[in-house]
Amino acid sequence: MPGNAPAQDAPIQGAPIQDAPAPRRGPPEPIPVTVLTGFLGAGKTTLLNALLADPALADTAVLINEFGEVGLDHLFVRPVEEGIVMLASGCLCCTVRGDLVAALEDLLRGRDNDRLPPFSRVIIETTGLADPAPVIHTLMTHPYLGLRYRLDGLVCVVDAVNADATLDAHEEAVKQAAMADRIVLTKTDLVAEAGRPQLDALKLRLKRLAPAAGLLDAAAGEADAAALLGAGLYDASGKAPDVARWLAAEAVAAAEHHGAGLDPASLDPNRHDARIRAFTLATDAAIPAGTLDLFLELLRATHGGHVLRMKGIVKVAEEPSTPVVLHAVQHVMHPPARLPAWPDEDQRTRLVMIVRDLDPKVIARLFNAFLGVPEVDAPDRAALMDNPLAPPGLR
Numbered sequence: 473m474p475g476n477a478p479a480q481d482a483p484i485q486g487a488p489i490q491d492a493p494a495p496r497r498g499p500p501e502p503i504p505v506t507v508l509t510g511f512l513g514a515g516k517t518t519l520l521n522a523l524l525a526d527p528a529l530a531d532t533a534v535l536i537n538e539f540g541e542v543g544l545d546h547l548f549v550r551p552v553e554e555g556i557v558m559l560a561s562g563c564l565c566c567t568v569r570g571d572l573v574a575a576l577e578d579l580l581r582g583r584d585n586d587r588l589p590p591f592s593r594v595i596i597e598t599t600g601l602a603d604p605a606p607v608i609h610t611l612m613t614h615p616y617l618g619l620r621y622r623l624d625g626l627v628c629v630v631d632a633v634n635a636d637a638t639l640d641a642h643e644e645a646v647k648q649a650a651m652a653d654r655i656v657l658t659k660t661d662l663v664a665e666a667g668r669p670q671l672d673a674l675k676l677r678l679k680r681l682a683p684a685a686g687l688l689d690a691a692a693g694e695a696d697a698a699a700l701l702g703a704g705l706y707d708a709s710g711k712a713p714d715v716a717r718w719l720a721a722e723a724v725a726a727a728e729h730h731g732a733g734l735d736p737a738s739l740d741p742n743r744h745d746a747r748i749r750a751f752t753l754a755t756d757a758a759i760p761a762g763t764l765d766l767f768l769e770l771l772r773a774t775h776g777g778h779v780l781r782m783k784g785i786v787k788v789a790e791e792p793s794t795p796v797v798l799h800a801v802q803h804v805m806h807p808p809a810r811l812p813a814w815p816d817e818d819q820r821t822r823l824v825m826i827v828r829d830l831d832p833k834v835i836a837r838l839f840n841a842f843l844g845v846p847e848v849d850a851p852d853r854a855a856l857m858d859n860p861l862a863p864p865g866l867r
């Protein structure tokens with residue numbers, strides 16, 4: 473929701489690049505937060521209950537974000553067990569973002585002064601109509617909460633029976649799925665043999681919409697804690713971060729290659745998801761920090777409202793052996809983090825972009841212009857920077 477969130481610059485140059493995931497001294501490790509989303513009735517609470525039954529999640533705090541609906545969900549979440557934190561009248565109902573901030577702060581206070589058990593993870597269940605972006609923005613931009621919590625991942629629950637109609641009718645549902653790190657398909661047990669082709673078509677539709685997201689079938693037992701949590705880049709235990717899994721750049725590139733990500737002709741243009749594209753920008757070249765900074769600033773200033781999500785790993789020219797990780801939700805950029813080393817042999821810069829109402833070629837041209845890759849009929853970087861109509865700060 474671009475209008476709601478404060479714009480935030482994230483200069484690569486000048487801003488201290490965070491080291492991750494080196495063991496920290498002093499401030500405590502940020503607590504991973506998983507955002508559980510999915511359209512009305514898709515099965516979020518059912519999945520949450522199943523997850524909370526796993527002893528591995530015994531020390532999980534749960535926030536249920538009901539955005540002003542009559543708060544009933546908490547009645548259906550498993551009764552409070554040791555280690556599961558429920559606040560107020562048995563849950564925490566956040567009606568607006570301010571309440572989410574207050575709730576997250578309250579959790580920390582309770583933990584810090586031993587009023588609450590020392591929970592090591594938070595799951596936020598959003599309402600079915602929620603745009604997940606403001607919740608993620610809150611975690612990314614709040615000056616204090618951003619230090620104590622970190623986004624672990626966005627899990628989207630999709631109802632196999634109703635999803636096609638829901639995705640056609642409700643843009644929120646499309647956005648929830650497009651931004652997800654994991655998609656859980658529920659109610660596949662209700663799909664009769666005759667409905668299997670439709671189910672396969674739905675899976676393809678979701679793959680097109682979110683090629684980077686793992687697709688898991690709840691009824692097949694695939695949506696367990698191990699598969700859903702730990703989707704984020706940073707690992708508090710100090711393990712090497714699973715960048716490949718987080719970025720899923722190969723899956724996005726393969727989807728593009730097969731036309732899944734880039735061929736709107738194969739989609740009904742009236743469908744909301746025909747407006748969403750996922751694609752990867754990749755280059756072997758090391759990028760000077762200042763160039764990267766300018767590219768991101770121009771991207772944010774000119775197309776920020778269209779970028780639903782961007783994740784990336786970048787070879788910065790000044791320190792090519794310690795890549796920088798980028799993570800943006802719409803026009804809000806998470807502070808860049810520097811990894812101690814490349815996580816695997818692929819040492820290219822890769823930016824995975826999920827955009828809405830924007831031709832990937834426009835971004836690719838911009839990227840190439842900044843890299844100095846000549847293109848016919850496309851402005852180079854100097855032309856972009858010298859343009860008197862360029863956004864302030866770029867001239």
Ligand SMILES: Nc1nc2c(ncn2[C@@H]2O[C@H](COP(=O)(O)OP(=O)(O)OP(=O)(O)O)[C@@H](O)[C@H]2O)c(=O)[nH]1
Pocket residue numbers: 510511512513514515516517518519545599600658659660661662690691
């Ligand atoms: N058969 C079947 N039913 C399911 C499955 N997942 C959820 N349900 C049912 O779907 C209904 C809605 O599930 P909830 O978990 O309440 O859905 P929700 O997304 O939390 O709903 P809201 O909070 O209203 O948005 C319930 O009756 C569940 O029992 C599934 O995999 N198979």
